[in-house]
Amino acid sequence: MELFIIPLIFAILTAVAPKNVMRYIGLVGALTTLAATIARVVSFSPETTVSLFDPNIITSFGLTFKMGYDGMSLFMVLLTNVMVPIILLSNLNRPIADERSFNGMTLFMQFALIGVFTAMDGIMFTFSGKLL
Secondary structure, three states: HHHHHHHHHHHHHHHHHOOHHHHHHHHHHHHHHHHHHHHHHHOOOOOOEEEEEEEOOOOOOOOOEEEOOOHHHHHHHHHHHHHHHHHHEEEOOOHHOOHHHHHHHHHHHHHHHHHHHHHHHHHHHHHHHHHH
């Protein structure tokens, strides 16, 4: 669950952070998410499917809200979480790094992509995809 929470919290933090530390808060958030992903990759067993969010709620329409990952989706999450720090580092010394929208939206994009790659049913995939 921390794969979703960390980028979202840091995206919100960049909205309220002082302008002189905003670029570093975004970078710390991206690197923290990368560290959490690497910990998940190291402890992953290829024979299993890991459930991240399964509230066991089935609506009257038969919809479920499940999120998790297998080998392929974990690889996509890892690629996403490797690319976001690279994006933020490549713009660290540019004026755009001081913009709240750049840092916040980059981390929000990371949050939405993790949602897309870990969705285990159509409703969560659609919801996460619409966030992009």
